[in-house]
Amino acid sequence: MQLAERMSRIGTESAFEVLAKARALEKQGKNIVHLEIGQPDFPTPAHVVEAGKRALDQGWTGYGPTAGFPEFREMIAAYVSRTRSISVGADNVCVVPGGKPIMFFTMMAMLEPGDEVIYPNPGFPIYESVVDFLGARAVPMPLIESRGFSFDLDVFASKLTSRTKMVVLNSPANPTGGVIPREDLARIAELLRDRDVLILSDEIYSRIFYGEPPQSITQFDGMLEKTVILDGFSKTYSMTGWRLGYGVMPQWLADAVNLLMVNSNSCTASFTQRAGMAALEGPQDCVDAMVGEFRTRRDAIVAGLNGLPGFTCKSPSGAFYAFPNITGTGLSSKALADLLLYEAGVSCLSGTAFGAHGEGYLRFSYANSLANIQEALTRIAKVSERWTSVAR
Numbered sequence: 524m525q526l527a528e529r530m531s532r533i534g535t536e537s538a539f540e541v542l543a544k545a546r547a548l549e550k551q552g553k554n555i556v557h558l559e560i561g562q563p564d565f566p567t568p569a570h571v572v573e574a575g576k577r578a579l580d581q582g583w584t585g586y587g588p589t590a591g592f593p594e595f596r597e598m599i600a601a602y603v604s605r606t607r608s609i610s611v612g613a614d615n616v617c618v619v620p621g622g623k624p625i626m627f628f629t630m631m632a633m634l635e636p637g638d639e640v641i642y643p644n645p646g647f648p649i650y651e652s653v654v655d656f657l658g659a660r661a662v663p664m665p666l667i668e669s670r671g672f673s674f675d676l677d678v679f680a681s682k683l684t685s686r687t688k689m690v691v692l693n694s695p696a697n698p699t700g701g702v703i704p705r706e707d708l709a710r711i712a713e714l715l716r717d718r719d720v721l722i723l724s725d726e727i728y729s730r731i732f733y734g735e736p737p738q739s740i741t742q743f744d745g746m747l748e749k750t751v752i753l754d755g756f757s758k759t760y761s762m763t764g765w766r767l768g769y770g771v772m773p774q775w776l777a778d779a780v781n782l783l784m785v786n787s788n789s790c791t792a793s794f795t796q797r798a799g800m801a802a803l804e805g806p807q808d809c810v811d812a813m814v815g816e817f818r819t820r821r822d823a824i825v826a827g828l829n830g831l832p833g834f835t836c837k838s839p840s841g842a843f844y845a846f847p848n849i850t851g852t853g854l855s856s857k858a859l860a861d862l863l864l865y866e867a868g869v870s871c872l873s874g875t876a877f878g879a880h881g882e883g884y885l886r887f888s889y890a891n892s893l894a895n896i897q898e899a900l901t902r903i904a905k906v907s908e909r910w911t912s913v914a915r
Contacts, residue, residue, distance in 0.1 A: 534652030537876040541860075545870040556899040558887045559870045561697060561844065563761040565816075567798075568809040571760060574801030578794035587793040589785045590777070591618025591769070595796045598803050603754070603771050606729070607739040609747055617770045617780045618799075620791045622727050622755045624784070625770035627653055629751050630689070632779040633721055634659040638688035641679070645846075645874055645881030647697050647725065659688070665880045668837060668848060672701030676710050683714065689721045694737050695728040698877045698886040699846045700821075700839020705738045712743035721776075722750040727768075730759040730810055732841040733818050748773055758842075759810055760802045767791065767799050817843050820889040820896055827900035828887070832911045843890045846874070850883040852910040860885055862909060867902040 538559050545555045566572075590596065596613035604610055619625055626649055634640065636658035642650040644663035654661040662682055666672040692711070694703040703711075715722065724740055741747045755768030770780060784790075821838065824845050828836040833852030836845055849859055856873040863869040863885075871888075874881030889896055 529656055529658070532655040532658075534648055534655065536648055538872055541864070541870060541872055541876075545864065548864070548868075554868055555864075556869050556891070556895050556902065558889070558891060558896070558899055559872050560890070561888050562763040562890060563758060563813060563843070564890045564892070565761045565809075565813050567761050567765070568802070568805070570805045571762070571798050571802045574805075575765070575794055575798035578797035583793040583797050585793060587790045587796065589790050590781045591616065591791060592793070592796050595800050598800055599769055600771070602803055603752065607741055607752070609739070609741050611747075611771050614774045615771050615777055617772070617777050617784065618791050618796060619768050619770065619780075619784060620766040620788055620795075622725070622753050622757065622768035623649060624788070625751065625753045625768060625780070626650065626723065626725075628780045628783040629721075629723055629770065629772070629776070630654065630657055630659070631783060632776065634688060637686065639684060639686040640689040640691065641682055641687060642691040643674075643693055643696065644879065645698055645877035645884065646691070646693060648877055650691050651878065660686070662687075663878060663880060666696070666699060666701065671704070671837065671840065672696060672699035672846070673703050673707050674711075676707060676714075679711065680714055683718065683720075687718070687720055689723060690715065691723045691725065692740060693725040695732055695839075695841025697728070697842055698844050698872070698874070698881070698884075700842045700844045702732065702734075702737050702840040708738055708740045709743060712740055712746050715749070716745040720749065722746065723753065724750050725753045727753060727755055728758055728842040729754060731814055731817060731843060733814075733821065734840055737841060751776065756799055756802055761813065762798070762802070765795050765798060767795050817889065820891075820893055821845070823893060824887060824889045824896050824900070827897070831900070831903055832907050843888060845887045845889060846884050847887070848883060849885055854910055856882055856884060859910075862906065863903060866909070867899075867906045869899045869902050 541559045596616040599616045630653045638659045640654045641662045651661045741750045752771040756762040825838045828834045828847045834847045836847035860873040872886040874884030
């Protein structure tokens with residue numbers, strides 16, 4: 524038996540592959556500092572956990588509506604309307620198990636073979652993976668370090684063609700931590716307003732920022748009716764294992780996404796949705812405290828990385844990733860990531876895990892304790908002789 528040809532075109536998320544290598548080393552007795560996985564190291568807030576337990580006790584264990592419970596969708600619509608200064612309703616909301624189904628279902632519903640999708644590179648690898656899987660053409664949009672890892676807008680304009688069917692935005696971004704400036708979003712909106720192009724706006728890190736709040740392209744004239752907002756609970760409320768996300772989109776597309784949902788998952792777990800309701804309507808100080816701790820860690824890891832020979836690191840404006848430029852080491856991203864794992868006991872990701880334009884960078888997740896971050900920096904400094912001696 525052979526797999527279908529399309530399976531040869533699907534990619535993966537290499538963070539989990541690196542984690543497996545690190546776990547194997549730990550089984551051999553090696554101590555590893557984990558800075559590879561992008562999930563908050565904070566517990567799910569207590570009131571959210573209690574709501575989930577209560578829902579189980581109350582029997583919220585059966586099938587629910589495919590699109591999500593109406594009261595939950597109303598709550599999400601109100602939250603998104605308030606936080607993005609737009610107006611959407613429950614019929615625009617699709618509740619799904621995690622954020623990835625919104626990527627997958629939106630692309631499956633919209634893309635034909637040969638359609639072009641402009642996406643950020645380096646960027647979340649699943650964008651390119653799904654585009655390739657569906658037989659569409661992935662068009663990488665290089666992120667520019669000197670612009671805070673935003674687009675070169677002239678290059679972006681040059682990549683728009685009659686075949687462009689979708690543009691993917693991610694702000695704050697994985698892996699760079701970059702936030703697209705409002706003036707850039709305004710220019711992107713101007714370029715796309717009169718085109719038959721859908722925007723997939725991945726806003727999963729929308730609550731994790733350190734300066735001005737990230738803006739959504741849906742705030743600009745003509746954009747709401749051609750944009751899918753992807754958001755969820757994994758990052759903001761440290762609920763990665765609960766598998767709870769949502770998309771906000773025009774109703775005609777929501778109907779298609781719900782059709783794909785009923786054909787694949789039937790529905791999102793009922794008790795999980797009740798926990799999500801508690802997250803949205805409950806106290807938000809837990810989120811503020813988490814972001815405050817991330818800010819402290821960000822400042823520490825950026826300062827530490829900038830003190831390493833061959834490293835330079837911009838301070839990220841959002842998310843919880845540092846993305847240092849390591850070209851000064853003279854090593855490739857993959858070679859340096861492997862060296863740090865096997866010789867320093869520090870697990871991070873090669874920039875090329877996020878696309879070809881990630882060469883020359885590493886990604887460190889600072890979703891770990893300050894003590895572990897400092898330990899990782901100390902270990903990297905100790906092995907830096909490996910590349911400084913070569914440079915000499």
